[in-house]
Amino acid sequence: MPFPGRYLSKMASLIPLIEDILPMILPASVAVTKAADILPPDTQAGGDGDRPEVRIIRRNAVIDKTDKMCTSILIVKPNSSSTVHHHGEQETIIYTVSGQGSLLSQPKGDDEEPERHELGPGDFAFIPAWTEHQAVNNSETDFHLVIIRTGGRPVEVDLTGWGGPQVEDVAKR
Template structure:
């Protein structure tokens, strides 16, 4: 099928109306992510989808890499909901008023972080980087660092149980 300028005929155009060719689906190449985003000590975030790059109004997406054995500071993301998908490595998440809860995740696992939950991301491996895809429910990557939270009790273990990971 030859090029018959279908993009000119696929929808009617009125003055001021966006054109699908420029305002439709966007592909952001993995080597073109933007490191100019909110950072947390111990992590390296890069934006793929945000307002500045693609005009996203309600979502933010990017990657995060945590060095072996690294732990982030305690933080939360305000009103945002976050989803973390583990691509490579072994993640440990701590959360709660005193970081008293803990769960672990590996490649293929999703992690959900609700709004305002104080948490700490940890690379549970001593020799392998932790690589994740991060998606948030707003186009700004809000990070509120919390400096006065330390775990004062022995953490309570919450086992990561799903159809793949059985309770020990």
């Protein structure tokens, strides 16, 4: 009779192979998220003055479908910017759907300005893990971005500024 530890070792070596083959054998379903379920109705404040104007809109599009990637949208309203933030250990690809804007990335030194990357429709940007960045819209039209990240759920760590501490989440209090 073979030694049990050797048998378990051989079985453990098959696990990665099984994880690769299983999706080919078992049927999977396509997940669709409709734009109407993500994009809010017109968010510009009307002349009523009863509600503040929404300047940044973040919506999850595809999350928790796999542990390898997720996607969301970001709409930066005219003359607005996101907070300075990073996505933790997630690597990120940004696709510009419409509008014109800038992606600022963390300055190399304390006395330097952030690096500015101009983005327009069809442009892509890659953001490495832990890299501080900010989306800026200095135009008069909305700036629509699709954000694709590694990991099953988006991570967004808002900072008080470049190299600053994390913004305390008021909702958690």
